[in-house]
Amino acid sequence: MIHNCPLFWVVDPILYITHGQSPIMVTVAVLPGDGIGPEVVDETVKVLNAVTDQIDYITLPVGLESIKKYGKALRDETMEICKSCDAILFGAAGEGESHPEDSLGRLRHELDLYANLRPVIFFSEKLxxxxxxxxxxxxxxxxxxxxxxxxxxxxxxxxxxxxxxxxxxxxxxxxxxxxxxxxxxxxxxxxxxxxxxxxxxxxxxxxxxxxxxxxxxxxxxxxxxxxxxxxxxxxxxxxxxxxxxxxxxxxxxxxxxxxGSIGLLPSASYNYEKGYALFEPVHGSAPDLKRGEANPIGAILSGALMLEYFTLPKEKEKIYKAVQSVLQKGYHTGDMRGTPETLVTTQEMGTLIKKLIN
CATH class of the missing domain: 3.40.718.10 (Isopropylmalate Dehydrogenase)
Incomplete structure (x- = not known):
């Protein structure tokens, strides 16, 4: 379920079980951000919904969208909601007057997300x-x-x-x-x-x-x-x-x-003691890319890491295997090696991964 969060939104009590048990329900703050962020986050949520219905998404403005609406890249109210959620799914930061240090940088620093884990995944010699x-x-x-x-x-x-x-x-x-x-x-x-x-x-x-x-x-x-x-x-x-x-x-x-491309790499950032976690692709906002040109796989795999954090390892593996299968078939976005016949858009890549899961 996805909500667009109004100013007065208050986070409900957290309703999930951890320590080895599958979650009943978790709440994720979705911050699409700038440039290609909204596109890749949309595909991530689409794929996550194919493997679990145990996540409640709260979509919040950040970056340029937030500056236009409220005059700040990251509002204090948004920060408080992020602190109350079980995890944060972030798209990208940096476009025009939106500077990464004002949104993503502030999140990292104020939530004290000191441990950033970046898996370097080898997909194939071809890539x-x-x-x-x-x-x-x-x-x-x-x-x-x-x-x-x-x-x-x-x-x-x-x-x-x-x-x-x-x-x-x-x-x-x-x-x-x-x-x-x-x-x-x-x-x-x-x-x-x-x-x-x-x-x-x-x-x-x-x-x-x-x-x-x-x-x-x-x-x-x-x-x-x-x-x-x-x-x-x-x-x-x-x-x-x-x-x-x-x-x-x-x-x-x-x-x-x-x-094979920075667009393929996921990341997870944690403060284990305070229980904060943020998941985002390694790539930047790439505002020069046209709609449909971005690679959503780094964001999708970041979502898969989030599932592991929520003690849903089987669901994570489904996504990893689907991504591997899509790449083995030669499908690619413009940042990756491949033939013109198997070049796909951002949205087509997300759909291909979702279909293989289903």
Whole structure:
């Protein structure tokens, strides 16, 4: 069920059961946002409705739409509703006078969504844009709510600076998230920093090493420049990559070459202690794209990650398998490799995935 939220809307009590049991009903705040965001979110909800009727959607204006209606990219009322919902499904931010830091950035910072998980999914050699790569399975764990994007900055006519700062606590909590994810996978964490130059990277390396002692998980440290090279030369060496906000932003976008397009990559951002979760595609708003040209798969797979968060793993797998099947048949949007005969629109891609689920 989808609602458009008026100003006076009040969130009902949460009605779901967790801890291994399937949800009875969950409430998701849907923030379509800017550019291609509304299109890809529409397809995501369409696909999610094909696997479950246990989600109640509350659609809220954010970004340019919110600026036009209310004068702000993200209203305080919208933020409060997001805090009261069980999860947030976000489209994209950035178009005209709508700046990402005013909506998505504020959500990440105020909800303290410190752990950003970005699976790098290898679909096929045909789609992969890196030569001689046969397979890879990487999970990027990026610290998201601190670091250089959220500290002091200043610019004058001839000088500018941005402060990169981390506390031991901020590093510890995202490191715990990475090691716990590695325990579910192949038991290895590669911590990426610039320890040979940066003071905050020295603290990063020391803190991650201390956290590692609590886990039976392998740990290696790697400089960010080496990691950037190895991602494209030998990606099969990586299991979980743990890194800071700036490095994670760059490396995860680079890793999209392994999947075939940034439009294919999902992400999930968490504050485990406060119970906040936000799901969004890795790609930006791409306002230059015409209607029907966007790739909805990153958003759809983000929705699938949300189902896993809601303890609906079977429903998540249905979506993953349908996406894999569609891609194996050669269907693609314009950002992916493929033939003119199998080129489809945003809406056609969503429909193909939904049909395979059904």
């Amino acid at each position: 992969c844009r890196v030569k001689d790569v046969k397979a890879c399975d990487i999970l990027m764990v990026r610290e998201l709510s601190s670091g250089i994007y959220f500290t002091k900055r200043e610019q004058s006519r001839n000088t500018a600076y941005d402060l990169m700062e981390y506390t031991r606590k901020e590093i510890e909590r995202v490191a715990h998230a990475a090691f716990k994810e590695a325990e579910k996978r192949r038991n290895h964490v590669t911590s990426v920093d610039k320890e040979n130059v940066l003071a905050c990277s020295k603290l990063w390396r020391e803190t991650v090493s201390n956290v590692a002692a609590s886990y039976s998980v392998g740990l290696s440290h790697m400089l960010v420049d080496t990691c950037a090279m190895k991602l494209l030369v030998s990606p099969e060496e990586f299991d979980v990559i743990l890194t800071g906000n700036l490095f994670g932003d760059i490396l995860s976008d680079e890793a999209s070459l392994l999947s």
